[in-house]
Amino acid sequence: MSKTLNGSPDLSEFIKEAYGSPEQLAAVLDLGIEMLFYLEEDTFERKDVQHVASAMRLVRDVLRQGN
Numbered sequence: 001m002s003k004t005l006n007g008s009p010d011l012s013e014f015i016k017e018a019y020g021s022p023e024q025l026a027a028v029l030d031l032g033i034e035m036l037f038y039l040e041e042d043t044f045e046r047k048d049v050q051h052v053a054s055a056m057r058l059v060r061d062v063l064r065q066g067n
Contacts, residue, residue, distance in 0.1 A: 011062060018058060028055040 012022065019025040032052035035044055 014062065019055070025055060025059075028052055029059070032056055 015022050015025050019028065028051060031048065032055065035049060035052060039049075
């Protein structure tokens with residue numbers, strides 16, 4: 001997933017477009033936090049790990065665009 005803000009200043013709209021709602025993005029990030037503590041072989045599906053990494057990348061990219 002490689003999304004950008006495309007000049008849109010409204011972060012809440014961008015999150016809604018990418019994840020459906022802030023709550024859904026928060027759920028993905030919560031899963032990521034859990035993964036960081038307990039990640040072992042065969043603990044999580046690869047697809048789930050990649051989804052969390054994409055969400056973290058999105059947050060990182062949005063924060064970088066604000067600088």
